[in-house]
Amino acid sequence: MIAADHMFDEMLDGPDARGREPYRSLLSWLEDQDFTKLRKQSAQAEDLFRRIGITFNVYGDEDGEERIIPFDLIPRIIAADEWRRLERGIIQRVAAINAFLSDIYHQQEIVRAGVIPASLIHENKAFMPQMCGFTPPGNVYTHVVGVDIVRTGPDSFFVLEDNARVPSGVSYMIENRATMLQMFPELFASHRIQGVGDYPKQLFKSLAESAHTFIDNPNIAVLTPGIFNSAYYEHSFLADEMGVDLLQGSDLEVRDGRVIIRTTAGTAPVDVIYRRVDDEFLDPLSFNPDSVLGTPGLFDAYRSGAVMLANAPGAGIADDKAIYAYMPEIIEFYMGEKPLLENIPTWRCSEPDNLAYVLEHLADLVVKEVHGSGGYGMLVGPAASKRELAAFSRKLQANPSNYVAQPTLALSTVPVLTKAGLASRHVDLRPFVLVSPNGIRVTPGGLTRVALKKGSLVVNSSQGGGTKDTWVLEA
Amino acid sequence: MLGRHADSLFWMARYLERSENLARQIQAAFYHSLTRKGDDVDEWASIIRRTGMADSFDAKHDTMSMANALNFLLRDKTNDDSVISLLAKSRQNARSVRNALTQEVWQSLNESWMTGSEALKRPVNIRDLPALLENIIKASSVFRGALYGTMLHNDIFNFLRLGTFIERADNTARIVGSKYHRLLPTAAASLGGSDQSQWEVMLRALAAWRSYNWLNKGHLDPTAVATFLIFDNRMPRSLSFCYGEICANLQDLEAAYGTSYACGDSARAIAQQLDNGREADIYRLGFRDFVSSFMADSNQLTLAISADFNLGP
Numbered sequence: 001m002i003a004a005d006h007m008f009d010e011m012l013d014g015p016d017a018r019g020r021e022p023y024r025s026l027l028s029w030l031e032d033q034d035f036t037k038l039r040k041q042s043a044q045a046e047d048l049f050r051r052i053g054i055t056f057n058v059y060g061d062e063d064g065e066e067r068i069i070p071f072d073l074i075p076r077i078i079a080a081d082e083w084r085r086l087e088r089g090i091i092q093r094v095a096a097i098n099a100f101l102s103d104i105y106h107q108q109e110i111v112r113a114g115v116i117p118a119s120l121i122h123e124n125k126a127f128m129p130q131m132c133g134f135t136p137p138g139n140v141y142t143h144v145v146g147v148d149i150v151r152t153g154p155d156s157f158f159v160l161e162d163n164a165r166v167p168s169g170v171s172y173m174i175e176n177r178a179t180m181l182q183m184f185p186e187l188f189a190s191h192r193i194q195g196v197g198d199y200p201k202q203l204f205k206s207l208a209e210s211a212h213t214f215i216d217n218p219n220i221a222v223l224t225p226g227i228f229n230s231a232y233y234e235h236s237f238l239a240d241e242m243g244v245d246l247l248q249g250s251d252l253e254v255r256d257g258r259v260i261i262r263t264t265a266g267t268a269p270v271d272v273i274y275r276r277v278d279d280e281f282l283d284p285l286s287f288n289p290d291s292v293l294g295t296p297g298l299f300d301a302y303r304s305g306a307v308m309l310a311n312a313p314g315a316g317i318a319d320d321k322a323i324y325a326y327m328p329e330i331i332e333f334y335m336g337e338k339p340l341l342e343n344i345p346t347w348r349c350s351e352p353d354n355l356a357y358v359l360e361h362l363a364d365l366v367v368k369e370v371h372g373s374g375g376y377g378m379l380v381g382p383a384a385s386k387r388e389l390a391a392f393s394r395k396l397q398a399n400p401s402n403y404v405a406q407p408t409l410a411l412s413t414v415p416v417l418t419k420a421g422l423a424s425r426h427v428d429l430r431p432f433v434l435v436s437p438n439g440i441r442v443t444p445g446g447l448t449r450v451a452l453k454k455g456s457l458v459v460n461s462s463q464g465g466g467t468k469d470t471w472v473l474e475a
Numbered sequence: 476m477l478g479r480h481a482d483s484l485f486w487m488a489r490y491l492e493r494s495e496n497l498a499r500q501i502q503a504a505f506y507h508s509l510t511r512k513g514d515d516v517d518e519w520a521s522i523i524r525r526t527g528m529a530d531s532f533d534a535k536h537d538t539m540s541m542a543n544a545l546n547f548l549l550r551d552k553t554n555d556d557s558v559i560s561l562l563a564k565s566r567q568n569a570r571s572v573r574n575a576l577t578q579e580v581w582q583s584l585n586e587s588w589m590t591g592s593e594a595l596k597r598p599v600n601i602r603d604l605p606a607l608l609e610n611i612i613k614a615s616s617v618f619r620g621a622l623y624g625t626m627l628h629n630d631i632f633n634f635l636r637l638g639t640f641i642e643r644a645d646n647t648a649r650i651v652g653s654k655y656h657r658l659l660p661t662a663a664a665s666l667g668g669s670d671q672s673q674w675e676v677m678l679r680a681l682a683a684w685r686s687y688n689w690l691n692k693g694h695l696d697p698t699a700v701a702t703f704l705i706f707d708n709r710m711p712r713s714l715s716f717c718y719g720e721i722c723a724n725l726q727d728l729e730a731a732y733g734t735s736y737a738c739g740d741s742a743r744a745i746a747q748q749l750d751n752g753r754e755a756d757i758y759r760l761g762f763r764d765f766v767s768s769f770m771a772d773s774n775q776l777t778l779a780i781s782a783d784f785n786l787g788p
Contacts, residue, residue, distance in 0.1 A: 050589070051582055051585060051586055051589070052578070052582065052585075053570070053573070053581065053582075053585050226571075227567065227570050227571050232570075236570075236573040236574050237574075239574045240573065240574035245477055245480075245574075246572075246573075246574050247477065248479075251477055251479055261477055262477070262478045262479075262785045263476055263477055263478055263785065264476045264477075264478055264481045264630060264634075264728075264732070264784040264785060264786075265476075265731075265732040265784075266785075
């Protein structure tokens with residue numbers, strides 16, 4: 001199923017030289033292109049990104065240098081029927097995540113039923129006891145979700161991880177499309193591609209629907225950690241596109257139970273906050289007393305219904321790696337049906353049988369810390385030396401419940417433009433999902449991240465990853 | 476609008492205006508130094524003194540020279556008021572209120588910063604200096620054009636314009652104040668009419684050389700220069716012109732917010748004093764005192780604007 005020796009190429013692995021069906025028209029277009037000119041356009045696109053300021057800050061960079069994420073101009077194409085399948089699976093998964101969050105912050109049926117061990121909830125750092133017994137409007141916890149999906153074959157899609165806290169990257173999805181439209185209008189005339197540009201409007205609508213029902217025309221704002229945050233461009237982009245204020249924690253004040261900002265004409269209330277700051281920096285009174293970033297009293301105002309926060313504090317437990325291993329069970333428990341999208345098989349090292357298997361096959365597996373992210377504290381078995389394997393094995397045995405293991409996947413590839421012409425590189429996909437009391441909506445496509453280094457499986461922008469425009473074709 | 480955002484808009488415009496003004500002063504001093512014999516460093520020293528950078532310059536350089544002055548004024552990142560720092564601060568403020576700006580306004584600032592920091596990476600070759608200064612000045616023009624052509628003329632616009640004109644008035648007052656002795660009626664006698672370059676450098680630094688000549692048929696006279704720079708309502712860098720704009724923008728804000736402000740009253744009082752000065756003969760009122768009390772009142776006005784509109788981080 002997922003042997004690492006065969007890599008599936010989404011463009012080229014078709015029945016004949018014309019490539020796979022969704023890419024045929026693009027392939028014939030590519031045949032007519034002058035690659036020197038394409039490379040020049042590629043440089044122009046990156047120059048445009050810089051001038052528009054689609055940049056991110058690199059933490060720890062002394063010069064405060066801003067960088068752009070490399071943009072590859074060969075699009076990634078998803079057929080209509082492939083997308084329908086993905087979309088159904090994503091909606092099911094996100095619905096289950098919200099049901100799960102509602103349950104663990106209320107009656108905890110799933111623990112009582114013995115599906116998930118209680119310790120996994122209560123000892124989890126992302127679990128927020130302050131949220132117990134509180135019901136956000138419409139029972140929505142994750143208003144914005146990013147579901148990372150990888151592909152290994154024509155019909156094999158897996159969810160790599162869920163991002164239920166503050167997923168980012170949606171501005172790249174939109175800007176990549178805008179750039180492609182400008183550079184290659186003829187491709188949009190010859191393909192019927194589903195639009196992504198109305199995402200900010202959908203986000204606004206979704207947030208407004210999620211406000212407390214007793215507020216008419218809620219004042220919505222985006223909350224950012226500030227201009228030095230790596231995703232600041234995205235925060236300002238979304239605020240701009242939605243036509244709402246972009247705030248920092250110090251702009252907000254809780255006065256007489258209401259959340260207000262100090263304006264040039266006095267004060268104004270804030271009813272809905274799309275927060276792009278982590279839980280622990282929201283409110284020093286409730287979460288992190290050392291934080292200088294938050295707004296004292298914000299959480300109490302939230303619990304009393306004076307303001308709506310998206311996503312809900314404590315939603316992060318749903319994307320914890322230890323919880324991830326239980327996602328198939330979670331989906332079945334709340335949805336009463338089998339998961340439509342597969343999880344990557346995951347061995348929970350807390351279970352003795354699993355631990356034994358993992359220790360025996362360490363050289364073939366990827367082992368991750370359950371609370372880790374960004375690739376830290378991870379072992380990639382096939383790339384590790386004997387000594388590294390031995391050292392990791394000791395760490396693993398010392399604290400098995402801190403780890404999960406997964407097989408190494410042969411991620412699908414899509415060609416990118418290089419100096420030597422087209423070359424296949426590994427990709428993943430992050431579709432963006434909006435949830436409101438009125439329903440779940442997935443923007444067709446998402447952000448395709450691509451590992452620009454040959455053979456690399458790491459798509460993170462901090463480690464040499466780039467992005468592509470992602471097309472979902474009309475049926 | 477969020478008070479912090481208004482503050483960023485105000486300072487974004489101020490810093491950009493300041494970089495333009497500094498570039499114009501360097502332009503004038505450079506021209507002056509090329510058209511005179513010997514190594515005259517007075518003009519460089521004068522710029523550094525009146526912009527309040529003397530201590531910081533002395534801490535870094537033992538001698539005053541054109542090379543040291545250019546380096547310090549244009550590209551020294553540790554100097555908060557160098558052109559490169561001003562462009563960076565202006566852009567930083569713009570970035571923090573990006574969604575209050577149109578794409579064109581933002582891009583004009585971002586691009587000036589990009590080209591400016593590229594051009595100022597290495598010490599400036601004298602041969603490249605004229606083009607470089609022109610580019611910095613042009614950045615300001617493009618910004619103004621984008622501002623007028625693409626932004627809503629609302630409170631956002633008003634705060635930007637306030638920043639521009641408060642900075643511009645301050646700059647003109649500093650130049651006039653630092654050379655007040657050249658503008659006294661006695662100056663004509665003491666200079667013997669032979670060295671008029673001091674008036675020229677002053678007018679050039681305020682983009683007013685040609686317009687002054689045009690209005691005065693080329694006749695240079697200290698009282699005419701002073702009256703022109705301080706009171707002429709047609710001259711976009713005169714104190715009276717700037718205060719006309721400041722009052723108009725504050726009045727727009729008062730209308731938009733439906734209330735009057737103490738800062739509005741202060742601005743109108745300053746404008747009134749300028750009118751009085753024009754009518755009553757500034758020399759009788761005491762030229763130097765007039766300019767220095769103007770600067771003090773202008774500083775107070777900035778604080779009042781800040782307090783009335785909740786500016787400040």
